[in-house]
Amino acid sequence: MARSDITLPVALDRESGVPLAVQLADALRDAASGGHLRGGDRLPSTRALAASLGVSRTVTSAAYDQLHAEGWIVGRHGSGTYVTTSPPTPVSHHRVVAGPDQVSSPDLVALLPGVPWADGLDRAAWRRAWRAAADAPPLVVSERAGLVEYRTAIAEHLLRHRGLDAAPNSVLATAGTTAAVVELAASVLGPGDVVGVEEPGYQRAVEAFRRAGVRVVPVEVDAEGLRPDTIPGGVRAVYCSPAHQYPLGSRMSASRRVELVERARAEGFLVVEDDYDGELRYDVAPLPVLAALAPDVVVHLGTTSKILTPTLGAGWMVAPPGVTAAVLEYRDAAGTRASPAGQQVFVELARNGDLGRHLRRLRRELSERRSLLAGALSAADVPVLGDDAGAHLVVPLASADEERRLLALAREHGVLLDGLARHFAGIPTQAGIAVGYAGCSRETLQDVLGVLVDVLRVRRR
Incomplete structure (x- = not known):
């Protein structure tokens, strides 16, 4: 039964550097994930909540928009705003502690997913970081967990940009997401x-x-991300990309996140969270990571290759202590380490504030590119899938034959695109074109936009 007389546990600190809307969204999210709010509870209107807290309605509206985007609340016309999901089974709260490629050519404009905006890197900052990294004395023995300063920088990055409070000694340096999967x-x-x-x-x-x-067994994905109810019994782990599903671009709803965590705890499997571009969101703040909700069963993976460049060959893993210990034992036995050079460059970019400046510029640039691309396609009556996030979008198609036909047609017109077929481990059940918009210059994107729209406009409706 819905409760409408609840008292919200909200205390806003006007002296804090954290915006009031962010504080309010965090407080309500914590209340929902901690059990103070339950699925079906009715929240005050933005106007009533603003009056009770003594803030402007802009603050409460922004907080509600964020929580709605994350799937924690839903508005019902003429009825009000309601919490959508109940929290997972309580677990002791603690800090996380340790214990396509596709062949291109100079004649083709490649609009492929998974490619970063490397041209956006400030070359002066890039050179400065490499020079500073070179000043560090050569290592005699490589740290199996990664450079201490890198793990510290990643912990700060995760807290600031992903809301994950991970102690530096719980962070492992990796050579990227795929390398981390190999180790797991x-x-x-x-x-x-x-x-x-x-x-x-x-x-x-x-x-x-x-x-x-x-x-490997397939798990279905739809507009709300991975479907936990389709996970077969007996799995040891589930690999997913909840913040921005690859390649369809959806986000996992709050209710499904809770359901996935519940199943993982009940059945004893791990959730491997690939947060490959979770920092890149343009409609609301980046969505919270699964590891913040359930650090006891989630292995969180991240990479610098999408926000900076694959040149660094650096990523990270935050995992339960048993997993961390197993990975370190494997590294000792196999003699493998993540390369420290890319780690040191990342440290210097973060230390000088260049990383933060680049992320702000990156979000602004890719947001504008997405708006340009999605707007042109929508104006031509071409449907688009995917959240307002990341560096690619998807145009759904009617069949695999149509996908192959349009890929060939685009190539004839000098544009290299990606089809959904190659993203299936089994027989493809969906067809579509994935269009990346980060790998080329904005001028090039604008130059080929007309060709792209003309190619995709001829799809069978």
Whole structure:
């Protein structure tokens, strides 16, 4: 039964540097995830809440917009605003602690997903970071967990940009997301173990699991992200991209996040969270990570390749202590380490504030590019899938034959696109074109926009 007489546990600090809208959204989210608010509870109107807190309605509206985007609340016409989901089973609260490629050519404009805006890097800052990194003395023995200063910088980055409060000693440096999957498959999983993977999904992860002898089973994805109810029994892990599903571009709703965590705890499997471009969101603040909701069962993976460049070859992993220990033991036995050079450059970019400046510029640029592209396609009656986030969008198609036809047609007109077919581990059940907008210059994107629209406009309705 819905409760409408609840008292909200909100205390706003006007002396804090954190915006009031962010404080309010955090307080309401904590109340929902901690059990003070339950699914079906009715929240005050933005006007009433603003009056009770002594703030402007702009503050309460912004907080509600953020929570609505994350799926914690929903508005019902003529009725009010309601909490949509109940919290997961309580767990002790603690800080996380340790214990396509596709062949291109100079004659083609490649609009592919998974490509960063490397041209947006400030070259002066880039050179400065490499020079400073070179001043560090050569290592005698490489740190198996990664450079201490890198892990500290990543912990700060996660707290500031992803809302994950991870102690530096719980962070492991990796060579990127795929490399981290390889390590997990070799250290935590074993031959014959079963892992659920989003379908469609990231095929490099699928291949990494398979080469380790792990059996991959598909898990359905729709407009709300991965469907936990379709995860088969007996899995040892589930690999997913909840903040921005790859390649369809949806986000996992709050109710499904809770459902996934509940199943993981009840059935004893791990959730591997690929947060490949979680920093890149343009409608609201970046969505909270699963690891913040359930650090006991979630392995969080991140990478610098989408927000900076693959040149660094650097990523990170935050995991439960048992997983961290297993990965470190594997590294000792195999003699593998994440390269420290890229780590040191990241540290210097963060230390000088260049990383923060680049992220702000990156979000602004890609937001404008997405608006340009989505606006042109919508004006031509071409549907677009995916949240207002990341560096690609998807145009759904009627069939695999049509997908192949339009990919060939675009190539004839000098544009290299990506189809959904290659993102399925099994037989494709959806067809579409994934259009990336970060890898080329904005001028080039504008130059080929007319060709792109003309090609996609001829799809069968």
